[in-house]
Amino acid sequence: MQEQWDTIGRTKRLHGPWKNMLAFHRDPLRVLSWLARTESPVIPITIARWTLYLITGPDELAQVFTHHVRMLEKGPGMDRENPLIGRGLLLSETPWWETSRRDVKGALAPGQVRLKADRMADTIDQALDRWPTGSFDVFPQLVWLTAAVVVSSLFEASLDPETLSVMIEASGHLMEFFYHRTRSFVRPPYRAPWPLNSQFHGASKVLSRVADQLYAQKERAPSAFLQSLANLSESDRRAQIITFLIAGHETTANALGWTLDQLARNPEAQALARQNPEWLEACISEALRLYPPIWLMSRKSLTSMQLGGIDLPAGTSILMSPWVSHRLPQYFINPETFSPDRWINQPAPSPYTYFPFGAGQRSCIGESFARQELRLTVQRILARWTLIPLNPKPTEPLPRMSLRPRGGILLQLVPSGA
Numbered sequence: 056m057q058e059q060w061d062t063i064g065r066t067k068r069l070h071g072p073w074k075n076m077l078a079f080h081r082d083p084l085r086v087l088s089w090l091a092r093t094e095s096p097v098i099p100i101t102i103a104r105w106t107l108y109l110i111t112g113p114d115e116l117a118q119v120f121t122h123h124v125r126m127l128e129k130g131p132g133m134d135r136e137n138p139l140i141g142r143g144l145l146l147s148e149t150p151w152w153e154t155s156r157r158d159v160k161g162a163l164a165p166g167q168v169r170l171k172a173d174r175m176a177d178t179i180d181q182a183l184d185r186w187p188t189g190s191f192d193v194f195p196q197l198v199w200l201t202a203a204v205v206v207s208s209l210f211e212a213s214l215d216p217e218t219l220s221v222m223i224e225a226s227g228h229l230m231e232f233f234y235h236r237t238r239s240f241v242r243p244p245y246r247a248p249w250p251l252n253s254q255f256h257g258a259s260k261v262l263s264r265v266a267d268q269l270y271a272q273k274e275r276a277p278s279a280f281l282q283s284l285a286n287l288s289e290s291d292r293r294a295q296i297i298t299f300l301i302a303g304h305e306t307t308a309n310a311l312g313w314t315l316d317q318l319a320r321n322p323e324a325q326a327l328a329r330q331n332p333e334w335l336e337a338c339i340s341e342a343l344r345l346y347p348p349i350w351l352m353s354r355k356s357l358t359s360m361q362l363g364g365i366d367l368p369a370g371t372s373i374l375m376s377p378w379v380s381h382r383l384p385q386y387f388i389n390p391e392t393f394s395p396d397r398w399i400n401q402p403a404p405s406p407y408t409y410f411p412f413g414a415g416q417r418s419c420i421g422e423s424f425a426r427q428e429l430r431l432t433v434q435r436i437l438a439r440w441t442l443i444p445l446n447p448k449p450t451e452p453l454p455r456m457s458l459r460p461r462g463g464i465l466l467q468l469v470p471s472g473a
């Protein structure tokens with residue numbers, strides 16, 4: 056890769072701007088990591104006619120994350136014009152975002168999440184009871200498990216297995232839609248007759264139906280989360296439920312997949328995690344470092360601003376990549392190695408060198424929920440089985456909206472005590 060690029064001033068190009076675009080689209084993880092091999096905390100990337108900036112300096116990341124509300128908004132394609140979830144917490148902006156975040160915050164506070172532990176554990180056990188024995192791709196099972204956990208433990212509701220499968224499929228289509236929309240330089244209006252738009256509208260219909268079905272269960276079993284939506288209009292309520300359905304399962308499934316993959320490949324760490332809760336946490340944190348499910352976040356500046364001594368005009372696109380930042384050798388010794396011991400009796404890294412859940416005002420509101428779910432699930436899996444990798448070659452990451460395992464997570468599960 057290196058020899059293909061030349062550096063023009065502080066802007067790296069790949070023999071002509073269109074080639075940059077091609078390289079970035081083909082292998083964004085490699086291109087971004089290569090670009091980050093510089094002293095500069097703010098790295099200009101020229102793609103065709105556009106220049107965007109990858110931010111790797113902790114001070115500059117702090118500036119971007121903490122000034123979100125005043126000076127920046129979510130990046131291109133993640134727009135609040137989205138007719139389905141534009142008013143949901145993930146995509147909306149101030150002042151609507153502020154009100155929504157305040158409304159749902161209580162239901163996801165660490166104390167509330169701890170109260171959900173038994174319910175979560177029951178759902179996880181039921182999901183694990185369905186797993187086949189022997190050797191298989193555990194990833195689709197993890198997606199099912201995490202979707203079932205959001206339904207049971209956040210909405211305190213239930214969906215029959217068929218509806219859950221349909222929801223997972225529609226949510227996958229929506230993620231694909233977002234993936235193409237965020238990367239595309241052409242974003243036709245949502246009503247335009249465009250193949251991707253029909254995929255979007257198809258998924259929207261299914262997810263709206265599921266959201267209504269979940270909300271209707273509020274009377275029977277009032278969950279704090281659904282209660283917090285009581286004063287919203289029907290479409291705002293749907294936006295919020297669908298946002299949490301999607302944001303609440305896909306990322307956690309990826310985090311679980313990568314954690315199991317790494318445990319299978321590191322038998323000593325697996326044995327320690329089985330015996331010791333501190334090691335279990337360390338293995339999860341380390342998997343989130345090496346394989347952050349949200350590998351790229353983007354923002355657009357609303358005003359002109361200075362970052363790392365560079366003047367950025369209003370409207371500049373800014374990228375923050377946990378994948379890149381978590382692998383910088385100046386902050387992590389042997390960054391490519393899975394070393395859970397870097398989390399044992401060590402000071403926590405800065406929130407701007409390690410940020411799998413984002414940072415600042417727009418950080419993940421589901422972090423406590425996700426961490427508890429990760430802990431309970433991995434604990435339960437290790438209590439049932441020993442994990443052995445089926446493929447000696449490392450699992451390749453597939454960078455879509457979240458960081459998926461290309462080809463799944465192929466494991467042999469050997470029952471404990473066998």
Ligand code: HEM
Nearest residue numbers: 144145302303306307310348349352412413417419421425
């Ligand atoms: C391992 C699992 C998870 C990871 C790695 C993760 C990661 C993230 C990240 C990086 C952001 C910030 C995005 C940005 O700044 O552009 C975010 C936001 C968000 N996450 Fe998560 N997340 C996870 C699980 C969850 C769960 C379980 C839920 C819900 C129950 C959830 C709901 C949300 C929502 C609603 C936002 C938007 C918050 C706002 O803008 O105010 N996430 N997540």
